[in-house]
Amino acid sequence: MLYFSRWKTILIWLTVLACFIVAAPNALTDKQLEALPSWFPHNRVTLGLDLQGGSHIMLKIERGDIVKERLETTVGDVRSRLRDDGIRYTGLSGVGQTIKVRISDPAQVEKAKEALQPLTEGVSTGTLTGGTIQEVTIEDAGDGQLVLQLTDEGINYRVASALTQSIEVVRRRVDELGNTEPLIQRQGTDRIIVQVPGLADPQRLKSLLNQTAKLTFHMVDTSMPVQEAINGRPPATSEVLYSMDDPPVPYLVEKQALISGENLVDAQASFNQQTNEPVVTFRFDSRGAERFARATQANVGRPFAIVLDDQVISAPVIREPIIGGSGQISGNFTVEGANDLAVLLRAGALPATLTVVEERTVGPGLGADSINAGITAGIIGAILVVGFMLLAYGFLGVVANFAVAANVVMILAVLTLLGSTLTLPGIAGIVLTIGMAVDSNVLIYERIREEFRNGRPLVQAIDTGFSRAFATIVDANLTTLIAAVVLFYLGSGPVRGFAVTLAVGIVTTVFTAFTLTRWIVATWYNRRRPKALPKGVRTGIFDGTNIRFMALRRYTFAISAALSIASMVAFATIGMNLGIDFKGGSIIEVKARQGDADLADIRAKLSQLNLGDIQAQGFGDPQTALIRVQAQEGGENAEQSAITLIRGELEGDYDFRRVEVVGPSVSGELTTQATIGVLAALAAILVYIWIRFEWQFALGAIIATLHDVILTIGLFVLTGVEFNLSTIAAVLTIVGYSLNDTVVVYDRMRENLRRYKKMPLPLLIDASINQTLSRTILTSVTTMLALAALYVFGGEVIRSFTFAMLFGVAVGTFSSIYIAAPVLIAFKLRPESFAKDDGSEGSKTENSKATV
CATH class of the missing domain: 1.20.1640.10 (Multidrug efflux transporter AcrB transmembrane domain)
Structure with a gap:
């Protein structure tokens, strides 16, 4: 019947009142909230990026990088173990997840198997159950040939570990930008979602996130001219790397690193006191300082290369031993470039490349x-x-x-x-x-x-x-x-x-x-x-209808x-007019800084970029235009390159209000x-x-x-x-x-x-x-x-x-x-x-x- 007990009435209205109190901060300004007592709720509904602006970026860890790194490491382990045991071999090579080596003396095949057996031992996954994973298997293919196979479960384990490490590195990099309340979370087995509200410069965020930032110090190989190494065959222990200059300068660099960025404890942007140019100062931990001191003492008068992601930043000559555990990196930096490099070095290197597979910026x-x-x-x-x-x-x-x-x-x-x-x-x-x-x-x-x-x-x-x-x-x-x-x-x-x-x-x-x-x-x-x-x-007009x-x-x-x-x-x-969510590509919303958007001019400028089908149309008001770019054949990296090219053409006359990029894998x-x-x-x-x-x-x-x-x-x-x-x-x-x-x-x-x-x-x-x-x-x-x-x-x-x-x-x-x-x-x-x-x-x- 139509009866409510007193306690039920009180409960109903207490619920309604509580909801009004909890929801009230959403209707108040920051100043009004500060004036309220501390017991009053201060939480609000978080506004999405489409309401407050910001960037949503999905990063994918490149499995190929993990496979390549594991392949190179395993080939190196096979080489060193066979050499240490005095076993002669030929044809050591690795392709994909397979490594092949032929033992010269058939009588030493069993000895070779024993020497390589530690590579097949299980690796602890660090879980509470104490599980192990076998990363490498060995098979005797006959005629003295041994085949080592990197297992899928081993690669999956390495990808998962790299993803966990990458999340922490990404978190440190984003935090260094000083943005409030970024959201960084794992998605699936190989993805990271980064959401940064209120971000004004998404390009800078992307450049920070998808750069591996692997810093190493190498000696420059002066045993032969670099041009001769390029035209002929460089020594087995060296490789040719290029500088970040325009045009790039080649250097013949020893493959073995003297020291890596893992030993860095700090990096800061500053100015060179003599030239007043932006530089990055760095400081090693005690172990790194000791190794750096030994390396510079033994190589006074020789040039050494500071390498970031396989590119030479600079190659100064060691004038005297550097024993203080600190130094500086110069390389024609801008102020922002020096700051970004310092951020990357402080946050640490990514274990593998992260590719932007989806971007939504407002x-x-x-x-x-x-x-x-x-x-x-x-x-x-x-x-x-x-x-x-x-x-x-x-x-x-x-x-x-x-x-x-x-x-x-x-x-x-x-x-x-x-x-x-x-x-x-x-x-x-x-x-x-x-x-x-x-x-x-x-x-x-x-x-x-x-x-x-x-x-x-x-x-x-x-x-x-x-x-x-x-x-x-x-x-x-x-x-x-x-x-x-x-x-x-x-x-x-x-x-x-x-x-x-x-x-x-x-x-x-x-x-x-x-x-x-x-x-x-x-x-x-x-x-x-x-x-x-x-x-x-x-509402009685429908009564009695038949x-x-x-x-x-x-x-x-x-x-x-x-x-x-x-x-x-x-x-x-x-067929339907599918959006980029389903067929890939990019959508860019721009607003003219002065006057109306010139659609013909936009089409003319962008048609010169060889990006395929590009459409430009009015959107809402005369000042705003919506640009659609077809999916690029080169995959996710090509999508990002297309956005960079479009920004370069239009940024002078237009504000970029919204950018959505969906790569082929995500679509x-x-x-x-x-x-x-x-x-x-x-x-x-x-x-x-x-x-x-x-x-x-x-x-x-x-x-x-x-x-x-x-x-x-x-x-x-x-x-x-x-x-x-x-x-x-x-x-x-x-x-x-x-x-x-x-x-x-x-x-x-x-x-x-x-x-x-x-x-x-x-x-x-x-x-x-x-x-x-x-x-x-x-x-x-x-x-x-x-x-x-x-x-x-x-x-x-x-x-x-x-x-x-x-x-x-x-x-x-x-x-x-x-x-x-x-x-x-x-x-x-x-x-x-x-x-x-x-x-x-x-x-x-x-x-x-x-x-x-």
């Missing part, structure tokens, strides 16, 4: 614009929904609007407590929740109206309305929640932010509908004791089938993830509906949902709107919304099947659709009002997302009536499948007639 100006656009869209969407609910329900609309406002506050509070990151798609999720949260209130109100219209006293109508609506709302929202969970686990970046916001919104919606709204309505009834519903409810929906099912089926087939044929022949993974995501969501929802209903309902819901997805894809083919990662989020949300609508209709059909077992199925389906028609239309209108505000005022970045959602809501409403329902007739659903519901109006006799 300038602070665009971030501020996105915040304003999101807030504007949210406010306008909220005003439209609030106004519509007031118009439709009067006083009950006020209650619903208060519940929706509390719902938004609770979403912000939960996101704050979770430490979630709010992105632009996340704001879209909140705006969408505003539209969909009204659905719960509409379901409840319409059920109350129906019960009251059927002759129940108002108190019973209210109580029954809440009780009967509960199962329907839970079923409907759980399908959307399943889609959100799949989005979270299979999505990435902003898509996951949208999924979190949507999931939190679903949970808070159920809470506000069945606690807050119910408490307010119960309090209103207990104080006023009204005999009828409050005035102002204007639309014969099923009479048109053959025509709607035929039209939908034709459109679906046309969509699939167009998809297979024409392939995103395509696979997106496909798996849609299929996994459909499978999970199919299982849930099958459990909650009957198999006919499950198949009907999936067929209707596939219909919506196929038509949405057809729309993208027809219009040429870009299909990107955010659009996948929209498609999965359409799946959730369509099923939400379908489950509401199915729930009423299930109830009527228990009540009217003799009624022909087409008539029963028509009755169920007519009974839920007001809810279907009201929910669609409120959701589309919120989405329309997002589409018009939310900005260009999420326009394709909201475009898909608007179409999805319309087609989802259609399919729940004209696809999902008629499928039950095709599958010959029988009323006998359902047990009698003693707690419902199913206690009526089988001969009861429905008023359709």
Whole structure:
């Protein structure tokens, strides 16, 4: 009944109050927060990079570097062990993960195996279980030849170790830049994600991150002229390296390093007191100082090379022994270059090269614009929904609007407590929740109206309305929640932010509908004791409708089938305008520093760079242009080189507001993830509906949902709107919304099947659709009002997302009536499948007639 105990009332309002307090810092300025007492919450929702600007970079550790290093090390170990044991050999070589060596004397083969046996011993992985991994195997190929194989598990172990070490090196490098709250985390087995909010110079960050920074000191080999070594064959113990100068200068350098950067304890940028040029001073630890002193003492008068990543920085002559353990590196540095080198040396060397495989950079100006656009869209969407609910329900609309406002506050509070990151798609999720949260209130109100219209006293109508609506709302929202969970686990970046916001919104919606709204309505009834519903409810226009929906099912089926087939044929022949998320390439948003963007000039400048297909188009306002660059054939490094070339051409006249680069490896993974995501969501929802209903309902819901997805894809083919990662989020949300609508209709059909077992199925389906028609239309209108505000005022970045959602809501409403329902007739659903519901109006006799 409509009774709330005192403790339950206190608990409800304490929850609401706590959420208001936790969410409050998000509406306050830094100065206002500082003035508040220390006990007051100060945490806020973290803004994503698309809202505050910054860089998101995904780095991939190069497995080939690890294999090459292990191969060289193992070849060296084989050489030294055979020499130490006096075993003669020929043909020692290594290719890929295979090393071959031929023992000259067949009688020494067994001795060679014993000498090389330590290389095959297991290496401890350092885990709690004390596991070991065999990195090398030996096989006797006959005729004196031994074959050593680097195992895959050994390489995997080395890659994992290198990744762990790289994360720490990257963390130290980013921290040296002085940026606040960078996010550095591992992804998968060979990736590192770096997110630096508020970063103004992403190019500098990339140059710091993908440079190995392996510093070594070598003696210069003066035994032969360097040009002779280049033209002929250099000594086996030396190699030719080039300087960083322009043009580069060759040096013949001994391969064996005197000392490496591992012994450095400090490096700082400073100025040479004589020349006032920027230099980098360094200091060794005690062991390094001792080795450096010995090396310089033994080689006074000879040049030595300071080498960074196989490039000679400088090659000074040792005038006297350097015994203090410190020195300086000069090399025509700029001030920033000296600072960056000092950062690299202090942070340490990477064990392998890190390649940028994905980059998403947003300038602070665009971030501020996105915040304003999101807030504007949210406010306008909220005003439209609030106004519509007031118009439709009067006083009950006020209650619903208060519940929706509390719902938004609770979403912000939960996101704050979770430490979630709010992105632009996340704001879209909140705006969408505003539209969909009204659905719960509409379901409840319409059920109350129906019960009251059927002759129940108002108190019973209210109580029954809440009780009967509960199962329907839970079923409907759980399908959307399943889609959100799949989005979270299979999505990435902003898509996951949208999924979190949507999931939190679903949970808070159920809470506000069945606690807050119910408490307010119960309090209103207990104080006023009204005999009828409050005035102002204007949704009776659908009462008593008797639309014969099923009479048109053959025509709607035929039209939908034709459109679906046309969509699939167009998809297979024409294809969609895939964004860079799925085909790789780059998107650059630039804004002219003066006047309007000159698209013809941009195309002319960039066409000279030989980067393949380049498109430039207006974007939003006349000052802004969007540049699309096709995927480069040279892989990830070629993508980064293309961005550097474009910056060099346009940076003088344009501000780079947004840069997105997706390499071929990432785009392939995103395509696979997106496909798996849609299929996994459909499978999970199919299982849930099958459990909650009957198999006919499950198949009907999936067929209707596939219909919506196929038509949405057809729309993208027809219009040429870009299909990107955010659009996948929209498609999965359409799946959730369509099923939400379908489950509401199915729930009423299930109830009527228990009540009217003799009624022909087409008539029963028509009755169920007519009974839920007001809810279907009201929910669609409120959701589309919120989405329309997002589409018009939310900005260009999420326009394709909201475009898909608007179409999805319309087609989802259609399919729940004209696809999902008629499928039950095709599958010959029988009323006998359902047990009698003693707690419902199913206690009526089988001969009861429905008023359709």
